[in-house]
Amino acid sequence: LYRLCGSATKKRILREAFERNARSVDLSPDNVPDINVITGVLKDYLRELPEPLFTKCLYQMLVDALSVCMQDDVPGNARLVFSILDCLPKVNR
Structure with missing residues (x-):
């Protein structure tokens, strides 16, 4: 922003x-x-917001996932990130 x-x-x-x-x-x-x-x-x-858009747990999962992403596997990285985003509470999607 x-x-x-x-x-x-x-x-x-x-x-x-x-x-x-x-x-x-x-x-x-x-x-x-x-x-x-x-x-x-x-x-x-x-x-x-009373609670963050990304829950603390999911934020840490995202940080951890991004730290192990491989530069030459863009589709795999995207799947990993999207699988984490799918875990967001429905109201936050």
Whole structure:
């Protein structure tokens, strides 16, 4: 995600729109021209989750898996990572 967080006022307005009706929020460049506002709201949302998107156990599994990946086996590496992602709680997928 982007390092810049965007305007605090615009982030608050966008967040309130999501809280009112997330499905109706228009994220087109015409409506939200600063991508940093969108990514800032997303970063805030992820930061405020009661539990991380990746559980601690699955995070460690992913780190361990990435440490043993072989550079010349891209399909095998992808299968390994996807098998770990399949273990995520359904709500986190």
